[in-house]
Amino acid sequence: MKSGDQSAVAELYDRYSSVVYAVALRILGDAGAAEDVLQEVFLQLWRNPSGFDAARGSLGAWLAVISRNRAIDFLRRRRPETDIEDVVLSVAPDLAGDADRSRAAEKIRGVLGAMPLVQRSALELAYFEGLSHSEIASKTGEPLGTIKTRIRAGLMTLRKALQT
Amino acid sequence: MSSHEQFAEDLALYAVDALEGQERSNLEQHLATCAACQRELEQLRGDGALLALSTLGPKPPVRARKRLLDAVASEASTVSPVRLREPEGHRRSWWGWLGWAATAALIVFAASLGKENYELKSDLRMASSILSQRTADLEQARSLANALTNPEGQHFTLVALKTPPQPQGKAIYVRNRSSLIFLANNMPSLPSRKTYELWLMPVNGAPVPAGLFKPDAHGSATVINPPLPPGLEARAFAITVENEAGATTPTMPLVMMGEGG
Numbered sequence: 001m002k003s004g005d006q007s008a009v010a011e012l013y014d015r016y017s018s019v020v021y022a023v024a025l026r027i028l029g030d031a032g033a034a035e036d037v038l039q040e041v042f043l044q045l046w047r048n049p050s051g052f053d054a055a056r057g058s059l060g061a062w063l064a065v066i067s068r069n070r071a072i073d074f075l076r077r078r079r080p081e082t083d084i085e086d087v088v089l090s091v092a093p094d095l096a097g098d099a100d101r102s103r104a105a106e107k108i109r110g111v112l113g114a115m116p117l118v119q120r121s122a123l124e125l126a127y128f129e130g131l132s133h134s135e136i137a138s139k140t141g142e143p144l145g146t147i148k149t150r151i152r153a154g155l156m157t158l159r160k161a162l163q164t
Numbered sequence: 165m166s167s168h169e170q171f172a173e174d175l176a177l178y179a180v181d182a183l184e185g186q187e188r189s190n191l192e193q194h195l196a197t198c199a200a201c202q203r204e205l206e207q208l209r210g211d212g213a214l215l216a217l218s219t220l221g222p223k224p225p226v227r228a229r230k231r232l233l234d235a236v237a238s239e240a241s242t243v244s245p246v247r248l249r250e251p252e253g254h255r256r257s258w259w260g261w262l263g264w265a266a267t268a269a270l271i272v273f274a275a276s277l278g279k280e281n282y283e284l285k286s287d288l289r290m291a292s293s294i295l296s297q298r299t300a301d302l303e304q305a306r307s308l309a310n311a312l313t314n315p316e317g318q319h320f321t322l323v324a325l326k327t328p329p330q331p332q333g334k335a336i337y338v339r340n341r342s343s344l345i346f347l348a349n350n351m352p353s354l355p356s357r358k359t360y361e362l363w364l365m366p367v368n369g370a371p372v373p374a375g376l377f378k379p380d381a382h383g384s385a386t387v388i389n390p391p392l393p394p395g396l397e398a399r400a401f402a403i404t405v406e407n408e409a410g411a412t413t414p415t416m417p418l419v420m421m422g423e424g425g
Contacts, residue, residue, distance in 0.1 A: 006236050013232060021228070022221030035228050042232050047239075064216035065209060072181065077409070089209035101217060108218035126182040127215050132356070133182045152176035155211040162214065 020067040027071035072130035111161040123154035179208035184356035196381040335401040346387040351379035365400040
């Protein structure tokens with residue numbers, strides 16, 4: 001998408017707004033605030049499409065991460081800690097198609113459901129509530145080292161889920 | 165244990181933005197020089213993205229789409245369309261039965277419309293030319309801002325030989341435009357939830373907030389055109405350490421200060 005291509009924005013919005021909004025709503029729990037995040041994410045993409053590196057895979061995944069980051073910033077009432085150009089991630093396989101994303105999402109939800117509860121909880125506290133590892137340790141009463149191990153193990157489990 | 169194994173768990177925390185404090189600083193320093201860990205970080209961020217992608221929820225409200233497209237259209241719009249209003253009753257051919265007088269009046273009117281059209285087109289060409297120049301100026305400004313803030317930019321600090329780099333800052337302030345560019349190098353990293361705050365110390369009056377910044381992995385930071393009251397005469401600039409939201413008055417001590425030259 002070239003900067004200024006308004007029809008492209010509409011097309012991308014139609015394709016990805018659901019996931020961007022769902023992530024923001026999950027984190028903020030407020031429809032109005034989630035809509036503000038949705039607006040900001042797509043406006044930023046329109047103003048600076050070069051922030052996304054297509055060689056690294058899924059635009060949907062990238063937008064979901066940007067949405068998560070902005071929502072956490074909003075939650076913590078802080079200035080954005082990262083510009084969209086700073087967010088680089090690799091997702092394999094490519095999740096460009098709606099069907100691919102839908103299948104992957106279903107698979108991931110299954111993996112999360114099967115994950116040990118303490119591992120899933122640590123991951124979700126970090127990802128959807130923006131807690132630091134010490135805050136998670138304090139909240140759960142678990143040692144710092146245990147929280148670190150659980151979060152890493154949780155991410156590895158998700159990675160392997162899409163590789164099988 | 166290799167440095168990669170040592171950082172493996174910290175990388176996972178960092179990928180989901182859960183690492184803080186000295187561990188975060190140490191990892192960022194390591195990432196600055198380790199391509200393997202940078203690649204792993206990208207992978208881990210991708211793994212985290214799977215969490216986001218799996219989120220279920222309602223679709224956004226219908227109005228959100230229109231709100232976005234209106235905002236995009238508003239930003240994209242640069243020149244208002246010029247429209248000539250068609251005179252009332254001008255749609256039918258009158259000259260067949262109104263007579264020569266009416267025909268003459270219509271010819272004069274058409275000529276005046278033509279003249280107005282020519283002048284409007286001339287104005288439009290001028291406006292387009294001005295717009296092109298403004299666009300070029302804007303691109304140049306964006307290029308400058310990008311160069312200053314690009315994370316791929318290389319930072320060089322020149323010091324006298326055999327002298328370790330010291331924290332330093334340079335502020336370029338244009339009073340009549342309230343324009344400020346501030347560049348910092350070799351700034352120590354901060355505890356989490358702390359930030360540096362830049363202050364404009366006026367000739368008269370209390371210090372004025374001039375932007376918050378946190379150094380990157382290189383110890384570099386920039387502040388570009390923060391909102392400032394117009395026309396302030398600056399005696400000096402100074403830096404303090406504040407809580408993350410910043411402060412309206414400096415928290416002593418000043419950690420850096422420089423007077424104008």
